[in-house]
Amino acid sequence: MMGSAMPVFPAHAATPERGHSDLVLLVDDMPDNLAMLHDALDESGYTVLLATQGAAALQRAAQALPDIVLLDAMMPGMDGFEVARRLKASPATAHIPIIFMTGLTDTEHLVAALAAGGIDYVTKPIKPREVMARMGVHLGAARQARQDASQARQARNALDAxxxxxxxxxxxxxxxxxxxxxxxxxxxxxxxxxxxxxxxxxxxxxxxxxxxxxxxxxxxxxxxxxxxxxxxxxxxxxxxxxxxxxxxxxxxxxxxxxxxxxxxxxxxxxxxxxxxxxxSNAKLIESMGLAFKLTAREAEVLYWVVQGKINRDIGAILGASPATVKKHLERVFAKLGVETRTAAAAMALNRMRQLHQQFDG
Missing domain, CATH: 3.30.450 (Beta-Lactamase)
Structure with missing residues (x-):
């Protein structure tokens, strides 16, 4: 049996708090292997989630979305190859890198591990330092991929805004x-x-x-x-x-x-x-509202400020009193963090100019 210092997460357990550490799902039906690797990973600052069966591994991967999976190839019931295939078949877990741990060194078994979705493998008996060295390479690549995807989403959101x-x-x-x-x-x-x-x-x-x-x-x-x-x-x-x-x-x-x-x-x-x-005027006003988190009327006021209109003219255009326009403009100033209409117009123009330079230059 594993020592009492080793945490065991039941199937219904909430995702462990990882803080800024990487979350590793460690899957092996042998308690000794789990204990040795768990201790080494924990000492190196990783957050570790454990599973001793294929079904439990799938459930915990879906719940916790670990940063990497260390997966025993040969387990009773659902083996590691099938676990890997199911993880890769699910859109939620397909991106997670899988390192196989196997005592089988025949070429056909190593090929099967990679074909099932593994990105790498280590052979038993397990050497924790080797495992963590392999993990470091693939975690770095995974982080870069996530960062690239996040930047792409942010760029598309900025374009839409x-x-x-x-x-x-x-x-x-x-x-x-x-x-x-x-x-x-x-x-x-x-x-x-x-x-x-x-x-x-x-x-x-x-x-x-x-x-x-x-x-x-x-x-x-x-x-x-x-x-x-x-x-x-x-x-x-x-x-x-x-x-x-x-x-x-x-x-x-x-x-x-x-x-x-x-x-x-x-x-x-x-x-x-x-x-x-x-x-179109309407699209530009909508874009300003999205970019600066303004209400529809606030965005209209900002648009006409950018066009050089004074409060009286804006009120005539919008069918509102100059005092009402002034109240809207004060809320615009607060949201943009500025104090004058000139600064507000400059900020709006600068944001639009940046996108024009990036995509029209």
């Missing part, structure tokens, strides 16, 4: 990698609802894409002419500027699309970011 929307297209085959909700909304507003059939960007050899990945025919033609054509990647590699933008007008609203090359395989054309922006 200022009325921009974005789609990423893989140039080699036109596959849409992701698109923001605002991108779908803008396409629908300017081109109507998508047909329920295939993605117009899908090539003949590809399976139909979901309806939400629909791109209208004018945008499709623009992409094919500048990115998806057979020699587009070669031509673009020699070009000094990015492809010309596409501008589509609808009444007082205008949708502008620009292409920006992202990191990728230049031989295959890389990935392309489509940045869309709709210009």
């Amino acid at each position: 200022f009325g921009y929307a974005s789609i990423t297209v893989r140039a080699v085959d036109g596959r849409i990698i992701w698109q923001t909700p605002l991108a779908r909304a803008l396409l629908q507003a300017h081109f109507g609802n998508p047909p329920g059939a295939a993605d117009p960007l899908a090539l003949a050899h590809r399976a139909p894409a979901p309806a939400e990945q629909w791109v209208p025919a004018p945008v499709q033609a623009w992409l094919r002419g500048h990115v998806l054509a057979g020699d587009a990647a070669e031509r673009l590699d020699h070009a000094q500027a990015e492809p010309p933008q596409l501008s589509i007008g609808q009444g007082t609203r205008r949708l502008t699309l620009r292409l920006h090359r992202q990191a990728g395989d230049s031989a295959g054309g890389g990935d392309w970011l489509i940045v869309m922006r709709e210009d």
